[in-house]
Amino acid sequence: MTELLQLLLGEFHAKMLLVLLSATQWTIYLSLTAFIGGGLIGLLFTVLKISPIGWLRRLATAYIWLFQSIPLLMLLFLTGLGIPAFFKIDVPAWLAATVSLTLFTSAYMSEVWRGALESVPKGQWEGGRALGLGFNWILYSIVAPQALRIATPPTVGFMVQVIKGTSMAYIIDYNDLMRWGKKIANSQLDGAEPYIVYPVVALIYFGLCFPLSQWSKSLEKTMSPK
Amino acid sequence: MFDFRFYEIWREPDFIDRLINGVWVSVELSTAGGVFGLIMGLTLAAAQSSVSPSVLRYASISYIEGIRNTPFIVQLFFVTFGLPLIFNYRWPFEASALLAIVLNFSAYFAEVLRAGIESVHRGQIEAAQSLCLTRRQTFFDIVLPQAFANVWPSLTSQFVFLFLTTGLISEIGVEDLTWSGRYIADRNFRDFEVFIVLTLLYVLIVFGYKAIFSLVQRFAFRWRVAR
Amino acid sequence: MTEDTNTGSAVVVEGMSKFFGDFQALYDIDLTVDYGERVVICGPSGSGKSTLIRCLNQLETHQQGTVVVNGTELSENTKNIEDVRRNIGMVFQSFNLFPHLSVLDNCVLAQRRMLKKPKAAARATAMKYLEQVKIPEQRDKFPGQLSGGQQQRVAIARALCLEPQIMLFDEPTSALDPEMVNEVLDTMIGLAETGMTMICVTHEMGFARQVADRIIFMDSGRIVEVNEPEIFFTNPQHERTKTFLGQIL
Ligand SMILES: Nc1ncnc2c1ncn2[C@@H]1O[C@H](COP(=O)(O)OP(=O)(O)O)[C@@H](O)[C@H]1O
Numbered sequence: 001m002t003e004l005l006q007l008l009l010g011e012f013h014a015k016m017l018l019v020l021l022s023a024t025q026w027t028i029y030l031s032l033t034a035f036i037g038g039g040l041i042g043l044l045f046t047v048l049k050i051s052p053i054g055w056l057r058r059l060a061t062a063y064i065w066l067f068q069s070i071p072l073l074m075l076l077f078l079t080g081l082g083i084p085a086f087f088k089i090d091v092p093a094w095l096a097a098t099v100s101l102t103l104f105t106s107a108y109m110s111e112v113w114r115g116a117l118e119s120v121p122k123g124q125w126e127g128g129r130a131l132g133l134g135f136n137w138i139l140y141s142i143v144a145p146q147a148l149r150i151a152t153p154p155t156v157g158f159m160v161q162v163i164k165g166t167s168m169a170y171i172i173d174y175n176d177l178m179r180w181g182k183k184i185a186n187s188q189l190d191g192a193e194p195y196i197v198y199p200v201v202a203l204i205y206f207g208l209c210f211p212l213s214q215w216s217k218s219l220e221k222t223m224s225p226k
Numbered sequence: 227m228f229d230f231r232f233y234e235i236w237r238e239p240d241f242i243d244r245l246i247n248g249v250w251v252s253v254e255l256s257t258a259g260g261v262f263g264l265i266m267g268l269t270l271a272a273a274q275s276s277v278s279p280s281v282l283r284y285a286s287i288s289y290i291e292g293i294r295n296t297p298f299i300v301q302l303f304f305v306t307f308g309l310p311l312i313f314n315y316r317w318p319f320e321a322s323a324l325l326a327i328v329l330n331f332s333a334y335f336a337e338v339l340r341a342g343i344e345s346v347h348r349g350q351i352e353a354a355q356s357l358c359l360t361r362r363q364t365f366f367d368i369v370l371p372q373a374f375a376n377v378w379p380s381l382t383s384q385f386v387f388l389f390l391t392t393g394l395i396s397e398i399g400v401e402d403l404t405w406s407g408r409y410i411a412d413r414n415f416r417d418f419e420v421f422i423v424l425t426l427l428y429v430l431i432v433f434g435y436k437a438i439f440s441l442v443q444r445f446a447f448r449w450r451v452a453r
Numbered sequence: 454m455t456e457d458t459n460t461g462s463a464v465v466v467e468g469m470s471k472f473f474g475d476f477q478a479l480y481d482i483d484l485t486v487d488y489g490e491r492v493v494i495c496g497p498s499g500s501g502k503s504t505l506i507r508c509l510n511q512l513e514t515h516q517q518g519t520v521v522v523n524g525t526e527l528s529e530n531t532k533n534i535e536d537v538r539r540n541i542g543m544v545f546q547s548f549n550l551f552p553h554l555s556v557l558d559n560c561v562l563a564q565r566r567m568l569k570k571p572k573a574a575a576r577a578t579a580m581k582y583l584e585q586v587k588i589p590e591q592r593d594k595f596p597g598q599l600s601g602g603q604q605q606r607v608a609i610a611r612a613l614c615l616e617p618q619i620m621l622f623d624e625p626t627s628a629l630d631p632e633m634v635n636e637v638l639d640t641m642i643g644l645a646e647t648g649m650t651m652i653c654v655t656h657e658m659g660f661a662r663q664v665a666d667r668i669i670f671m672d673s674g675r676i677v678e679v680n681e682p683e684i685f686f687t688n689p690q691h692e693r694t695k696t697f698l699g700q701i702l
């Protein structure tokens with residue numbers, strides 16, 4: 001593999017590509033953690049948001065509004081620089097990045113899922129209640145399965161946003177694809193000019209994101225109601 | 227336990243000036259980017275109509291997919307540090323920032339507008355045809371106003387989402403709001419307070435933008451409410 | 454240009470067939486409509502009525518046979534389709550008013566764009582036809598603020614503003630609440646009295662009896678029967694016509 005790359009691209013560029021590809025794993029780890037963590041927290045707040053209890057709903061509304069309003073960049077600065085400076089504690093870059101992206105993801109995901117749940121006709125709830133079913137059971141067995149069809153394509157689509165979002169984490173020194181790309185582009189080495197390095201970095205991100213957006217689009221076609 | 231020292235920001239007139247200037251630069255660049263991005267996005271969306279040559283159509287789709295599937299920061303760095311080397315001509319970083327913003331916004335706007343154009347009822351186009359309007363007239367007089375009205379809310383939230391990413395231009399030294407915050411935090415070491423203030427300012431700007439968008443909705447799309 | 458040939462018929466269709474992909478929607482249609490004639494087309498849903506009249510102003514293009522409208526033959530590459538269309542007004546089942554334009558602007562737009570009329574003249578013409586359809590007082594409202602019947606009358610006025618020689622109606626009253634049907638039919642009767650050439654797809658048999666010179670019955674993409682109203686209603690020649698009339702009368 002390495003030799004083939006060297007043959008195709010020359011030693012220098014093969015090495016560059018391998019460094020970038022190996023940095024990509026950190027982009028993937030961060031994306032996956034944020035997506036799964038954000039998904040779980042998002043799910044929790046989705047349920048709170050539609051719960052019959054008023055103050056829980058308001059709590060969820062506030063949470064979703066807050067973390068949709070704070071720019072991701074500010075979240076990164078707050079967790080990566082602000083909190084360490086304020087509480088005089090050490091927060092590793094990966095932790096700050098994970099927390100920020102998780103919060104960011106959870107807010108947008110619950111917004112998407114709430115929208116999906118609300119697009120299920122009210123009659124379904126009423127029908128369930130007429131059958132004497134409780135809130136949890138109606139949600140779990142009647143409404144959620146229908147909402148899932150609507151929510152799946154934008155959920156997959158949002159993974160693209162998460163991956164692109166992780167590229168901001170280099171700003172607090174998280175060692176991902178973007179950070180290594182920048183390092184190499186700044187190295188002043190021949191063959192590592194910015195107009196070579198950044199397109200390569202872009203291409204790698206594209207390789208991660210494009211399949212997901214296509215998948216989301218095809219889901220949209222197959223899963224659209226009726 | 228919580229020892230907030232916001233006064234470390236207020237007490238320095240230079241800091242206040244930087245913040246005000248930062249708000250201004252952020253608003254200026256994102257507004258200009260929004261307007262030019264909308265024009266370019268419209269062009270991209272129009273290039274995808276079924277009557278345009280397939281070369282144009284594929285070029286437009288490739289561009290949109292390329293932008294939407296790569297991070298803004300990579301685009302920004304390429305435009306700022308790559309393009310000037312290719313053209314062997316240097317331009318100010320503000321210009322790079324604006325260019326990157328326009329290139330980025332346009333792809334997202336194009337996608338929203340395309341959906342808007344497709345949402346216009348076929349009967350509208352047939353009515354326009356039967357009244358002898360040309361393709362161009364049909365597009366600008368009939369389809370576009372309705373397309374805009376139909377997707378205005380999506381356009382609003384898309385713009386706000388994109389606006390919240392523009393802080394990255396501070397990375398190339400453009401003195402926007404994020405840059406001002408980092409400038410201040412580097413000097414008073416009150417990162418937490420500074421970024422809280424910055425967040426509030428971003429939220430306020432978003433409120434302002436949303437107000438403008440809904441004002442447009444109220445007046446330009448009055449006909450939609452009036453039913 | 455087209456004036457010379459206007460002594461002939463408004464519409465001459467010969468051996469026309471229309472396909473949507475593999476599906477044949479119209480079979481070998483022959484139809485001649487003279488100037489000043491009023492023709493009503495009826496038939497079951499899906500029989501090709503809309504397709505037929507949409508072929509007359511090239512909202513659909515036919516594949517076989519010839520269509521001559523106002524002396525101009527229509528084909529895929531008709532360059533002067535604008536010249537043909539400006540002489541044909543069309544009224545749709547779903548009105549298709551432009552929702553973002555006021556009633557007046559709906560009527561003014563094509564005059565300004567197509568005929569390049571000055572604003573004042575265009576407005577004057579628009580008001581003239583809005584008065585003809587008895588709705589001048591609604592000029593500043595948006596279509597969404599009008600009832601269905603009012604919208605359809607505006608649509609008729611809008612088509613008349615280009616002063617066409619032929620008017621096509623595609624089920625103009627089918628989307629209306631029953632109590633609004635008559636106001637639209639009255640407008641159409643008024644139009645017929647001015648001597649306008651009209652081709653109407655409609656199931657309003659009272660209207661057909663009153664104004665039609667001929668009634669055309671279509672089924673499965675074919676013209677099955679053509680007759681004067683008297684004979685059509687009292688003594689239909691074809692079994693399918695009888696069944697159809699039995700269903701709707
Ligand atoms: N754009 C189209 N594509 C494919 N089939 C069509 C299209 N328009 C109409 N058809 C078909 O052509 C037939 C005639 O349609 P139409 O002229 O609308 O009937 P009518 O107006 O008499 O109800 C129908 O079977 C219809 O399904």
Ligand SMILES: [Mg+2]
Binds near residue numbers: 502503504623
């Ligand atoms: Mg029809």
